[in-house]
Amino acid sequence: MSAVTARAHPNIALIKYWGKKDEELILPVAGSLSLTLDAFATTTSVELREGLAEDRLELDGLVRDGEQLARVSAFLDHVRSLAGASGRAVVRSVNEAPTAAGLASSASGFAALAMAASAAYGLDLDARGLSRLARRGSGSAARSLVDGVAVWHAGTDDESSYAEAVPAPPMGMVIATVDGxxxxxxxxxxxxxxxxxxxxxxxxxxxTEDYLERMVTACRAGDFTTIGQLTEAHALRMHALIASTEPPIRYLRPRSVEVFDAVAGLREDGVEAWATADAGPNVAVLVQPQGAAETAARLAAIVGVDQVRVVGAGPGAHLLPEGCEVPPAPGTGTQE
Incomplete structure (x- = not known):
């Protein structure tokens, strides 16, 4: 059969997901909330091919094996189990964001894979079912199935742990790439x-449970100031928590801290901007649309103009029309 292709975008958590209570089902210890972006997409195709002894993975233009292939194959095994199928697949995937750099490429990757694989193997899943499926590949991928702002309910089992949309005021982000x-x-x-x-x-x-309840209330009320305050405070709590491990882990770099300080300076100058960072050095700054340009200019002075990008709220994972192909990997010119 011809390849089925899907596209998904990363999400940046405003209330963070950090820690699992079930490793196999990927059930989080607490719920979380995120903003799906309209940039840094992952495009993934799944092609069922007769005669393959094992799945094949091409990521960012290179054939991959080892842990990366094993993780994708394990996910496809789950899809095959649900579908009552056994055929192996060729998976091609390209990330527009740097892979494994703290810009949620895992979330967009498994959201796109869930959408494409479920269609390729003939599963008929609703939005909740797709979110639950994506969660089995990467927890935060459950949220990338959702347009805009998504709350991921921690749940107590596979059925009850999924993401759904939450109404929220208009907002976007300025992404400062400190290290790709x-x-x-x-x-x-x-x-x-x-x-x-x-x-x-x-x-x-x-x-986190307390922060999430307050955040959902603020989103529904359109209270951007409270959304921003909770976002920045929760990010700093997460990074402090990570630094308390043995041995300690530190994701933020000195330049990351410079960006947080610059954002605090923006607020002193009357621009509502609030910084957050997932598990990596790169910083996302939550802004209202009217504050994006000034925020980007201030951050460009720290990390460089080419390392700053203004993004908005984006769509959830979706299938592309038949015949659409995975684009060339950035910097390669051709897909290997």
Whole structure:
């Protein structure tokens, strides 16, 4: 059969997901809330091919094996189990954002894979079912199935852990790329270390539940100031938690902290801007549309003009029309 192609965008968590209570089902210890972006997309195709002894993965123009292939194959095994199928697949995927650099390429990657694979294997899933499926590949991928602002309900089992949309005021982000390279410690490994070694983990769980309740209320009320305050405070709490592991893990770089300080300076000058960072050094600044240009200009003075991008709220994962192909990997000119 011909390839099925899907596109998904990363999401940046405003209330963070950090820590699992079930590793196999990828159930989080607490709920979270995010903004799906309209940039840094992942485009993924799944082609069922007769005669393959094992799945094949091409990521960003290169054939991959080892842990990356194993993770994709395990996800496809789950899809095949749901579909009652056994055929192997060729998966081609290209990230517009740097892979594994803290810009949620895992979320967009597995959201796109969930959408394409479910269609290729003939599954008929509703929005909740697709979100639950994407979660099995990467927890935060559950939120990238949703347009705009999404709340991921922690749930107690596979059925009850999914993401859905939440109404919110108009807002976007200014992304400051401090370092586009891969992380030395993956999010998955850092989460495990945090759960096992941080003395503050139980307090993180209870405070996150409180923050999430307040954040959903603020979103529904259109209260951007409270949304921003909660966003920045929760990000700093998460990075403090990560730093409390044994051995300590530190994702933020000195330049990341410079960006946080610049954002605080923007607020002093009357521009409502609030900084956040996922598990990596790159900083996303939550803004109202009218504050995006000034925020971008201020951050460009720190990280460079070519490292700053203004983005808006984006669509959830979706299938592309038949015949659409995965684009060439950035910088290659051709798809290998």
């Amino acid at each position: 390279g891969p992380k030395a410690v993956s999010s998955r490994e850092a989460m495990r270390r945090t759960v096992q070694t941080s003395p503050y983990f139980s307090a993180w769980v209870s405070s």
